[in-house]
Amino acid sequence: MTRRVVVTGVGLVCALGIGTEETWKNLLAGQSGIGPITQFDTNGFDCKIAGEIKNFDPFQWIEKKELKKMGRFIQVALAGADFAVKSSNWKREDSDLDEVGVYVSSGIGGFDIIEREHWKLVQGGPGKISPFFIPSAIVNLASGHISIRYGARGPNSATAMACSASAHAIGDSFKIIERGAAEVMICGGTEATITPMGVGGFAAMKALSTRNDDPARASRPWDAGRDGFVVGEGAGILILESLGHAQKRNAPILAEIVGYGMSGDAYHITQPAEDGDGAFRVMRAAIKDAKLTAADIGYVNAHGTSTPLGDAIETRALKRVFGERAKQVPIICWAAPADSKQASACWRYATRFCRPRSIRRLPIPGAIWTIFRIMRAKLRSSMRSRTPLVLEAPTPR
Numbered sequence: 178m179t180r181r182v183v184v185t186g187v188g189l190v191c192a193l194g195i196g197t198e199e200t201w202k203n204l205l206a207g208q209s210g211i212g213p214i215t216q217f218d219t220n221g222f223d224c225k226i227a228g229e230i231k232n233f234d235p236f237q238w239i240e241k242k243e244l245k246k247m248g249r250f251i252q253v254a255l256a257g258a259d260f261a262v263k264s265s266n267w268k269r270e271d272s273d274l275d276e277v278g279v280y281v282s283s284g285i286g287g288f289d290i291i292e293r294e295h296w297k298l299v300q301g302g303p304g305k306i307s308p309f310f311i312p313s314a315i316v317n318l319a320s321g322h323i324s325i326r327y328g329a330r331g332p333n334s335a336t337a338m339a340c341s342a343s344a345h346a347i348g349d350s351f352k353i354i355e356r357g358a359a360e361v362m363i364c365g366g367t368e369a370t371i372t373p374m375g376v377g378g379f380a381a382m383k384a385l386s387t388r389n390d391d392p393a394r395a396s397r398p399w400d401a402g403r404d405g406f407v408v409g410e411g412a413g414i415l416i417l418e419s420l421g422h423a424q425k426r427n428a429p430i431l432a433e434i435v436g437y438g439m440s441g442d443a444y445h446i447t448q449p450a451e452d453g454d455g456a457f458r459v460m461r462a463a464i465k466d467a468k469l470t471a472a473d474i475g476y477v478n479a480h481g482t483s484t485p486l487g488d489a490i491e492t493r494a495l496k497r498v499f500g501e502r503a504k505q506v507p508i509i510c511w512a513a514p515a516d517s518k519q520a521s522a523c524w525r526y527a528t529r530f531c532r533p534r535s536i537r538r539l540p541i542p543g544a545i546w547t548i549f550r551i552m553r554a555k556l557r558s559s560m561r562s563r564t565p566l567v568l569e570a571p572t573p574r
Contacts, residue, residue, distance in 0.1 A: 250369040283366060396483045437463055
């Protein structure tokens with residue numbers, strides 16, 4: 178017998194704010210998190226804009242002696258986890274810690290650390306490399322540090338699946354709880370790739386917007402003038418629990434996850450299949466897992482890469498799923514012009530909501546934005562393509 182899984186906490190650290198409430202406030206005010214890159218000298222770079230976290234002070238969450246052991250992606254993950262745990266009112270004594278797990282993913286991990294330590298190697302030889310190089314850079318150590326902080330001894334994992342890494346983390350955590358392998362999962366994504374190699378690498382792929390003179394409107398999914406996405410950084414963390422565990426401790430139930438899908442294009446290393454087949458099949462899988470039909474979906478949180486090719490292919494996938502209804506179903510993307518956009522795994526962030534059913538792709542904010550809507554906007558239904566999750570408003574059934 179499978180168990181129902183609910184969302185009880187949300188934590189967000191991103192270019193729009195440090196903390197869930199600050200982010201929500203700035204979002205409602207129509208502020209943009211995109212601006213000129215300040216973390217390195219962009220002279221010679223085609224792309225000079227990004228979604229940087231402003232005024233992030235890691236010492237609010239991390240002791241000085243521990244900071245050298247962590248790349249920036251781990252630092253923001255710990256901050257996001259703190260906001261999520263406090264949001265859910267969860268305490269260690271509320272659970273058997275053997276049944277509390279962590280699953281926080283990242284597309285790349287400690288790019289900043291890799292670049293820093295390689296520079297040391299080039300300049301001074303291998304003797305200059307820090308003994309903390311590897312543990313501060315590898316993807317799984319975000320989950321590792323969070324588990325240590327909260328004593329979470331249950332399932333612990335991380336995926337490095339590019340833009341869908343956080344979606345996999347949340348979806349896999351949902352399944353872990355559903356099958357009875359944990360009662361609580363701290364899950365989501367984190368990314369910090371605003372580095373010379375990070376920005377330079379995406380730019381070399383011709384994936385980034387070069388609208389440097391208008392950063393707030395550089396990311397423009399489905400716009401005729403779109404020219405690429407804008408890289409960002411941040412962390413989005415959710416607290417998932419079995420319904421019984423959440424009710425027992427009187428936790429705030431924000432939403433219910435009822436479906437999850439996965440797929441692979443088996444087509445090309447970066448380009449989706451031209452007919453959107455991978456996205457089509459994964460949305461179909463999520464709907465099936467939720468025991469719904471496409472007619473039940475009233476809201477779509479799209480991937481929306483703002484690239485000429487990607488947006489067109491995603492549109493084809495949506496039309497295959499919804500048919501004639503594709504023109505009526507509201508489709509929104511967190512990467513809209515006024516918002517911060519895409520920290521690979523972590524960001525494309527955001528989610529929105531609708532009635533008691535929503536499908537989504539949840540790269541992390543995917544899920545989070547939807548939960549925001551459930552918490553406050555009471556919309557009607559949501560979806561995010563390619564590794565979607567299906568969310569429901571928390572109504573008994």
